[in-house]
Amino acid sequence: MHWDITQIxxxxxxxxxxxxxxxxxxxxxxxxxxxxxETREDVQAYLDANGEEILRFAKPSKVAI
Numbered sequence: 001m002h003w004d005i006t007q008i009x010x011x012x013x014x015x016x017x018x019x020x021x022x023x024x025x026x027x028x029x030x031x032x033x034x035x036x037x038e039t040r041e042d043v044q045a046y047l048d049a050n051g052e053e054i055l056r057f058a059k060p061s062k063v064a065i
Contacts, residue, residue, distance in 0.1 A: 002026050003055060027058040 005024040012019050031054055037043045047054070 003059065027061055029058055029061060
């Protein structure tokens, strides 16, 4: 799960070309889906409907390294 995504530009030291990169907060977690899903679209619909709740669990569980 990713949040607070920002796009940044960075110059590659070797090629001196500008690269587009992204900075974001991240948390990897296991989430048990509630129900049986037959298609990828069904899973996506579940995630779209429950994304805010999942994010509320993910943010406080992020471990700083």
